[in-house]
Amino acid sequence: MAYQQPALPWAENALEPHISAKTIGFHYGKHHAAYVTNFNNLVGGTEMDSMTIEEVIAATAADASKAGVFNNGAQAWNHSFYWNCLSPDGGGKPAGELLLAIEKDFGGYDKFREELKNAAATQFGSGWAWLVLDGETLKVVKTANAETPMTKGLKPILTIDVWEHAYYLDYQNRRPDYTAALIDNLLNWKFAEENYKAAR
Structure with a gap:
């Protein structure tokens, strides 16, 4: 029962100029x-x-x-x-229940944005920055290499890949610039809200 690689949800050039x-x-x-x-x-x-x-x-x-x-x-x-987690129509703020939960658990969208950016920037070496649901509370966590929050009982809502192959051709060593571009222009909040509703 081989695992099938899902097709990309958009064309390879759809995320330009932020990701080539x-x-x-x-x-x-x-x-x-x-x-x-x-x-x-x-x-x-x-x-x-x-x-x-x-x-x-x-x-x-x-x-x-x-x-x-x-x-x-x-x-x-x-x-x-x-x-x-990425969409050519993404970025901006989430809406509805997810925005309310982010405002409650992080003290506002801007504080959440900074925490996610910081997690992505400070993950040493390869890994991931995540928005997860821990019980009833949204949290930002980071994982190294292939680790996933699922193994800790956390429910993934959204992630940013910070392995070098995710950004090096476009941003070289400027991981914070890549992360900011993703958050502000590409994050798929509709997908995140679906995950949040399903996880509750």
Whole structure:
């Protein structure tokens, strides 16, 4: 039951000028595709072959002997989630219930924006910055490498990929500029609100 790499929700050039078609081509077509291929090769013919990718991630997260399965599975899942967090019609502020929750839990949208930007900028090395639901409370967290908040019982609402392959062709070492461009112009708040409503 191989995991299928989902199609991008927009054309490769749809996020320009903030993220180039060249970056998306490498990121989706090479990096994400490789995680999917490696994951399927590792679980094929094993007892994990009949499990969902989320079940495999949960089952292998704390097992050092299954690090390869976890890393490729979590990266495949994280990237599939990340693409949906971006939209050519994104950016700005969220609306409705999610905005109210952000204002309550962070003390305002601007404070949330700064916390998300800071998490993305200060994640040492490769990783992810996330907006998650922890019980009834929204929080910003960061994870290293392939780690995902799901393994800590947190529910992902939105993420920003801060691996170098996500931004280096366009921004070189200017990760904060990439993060600001994403938050202000590309974050898909409709997707985030759907995740928030489903997670509650």
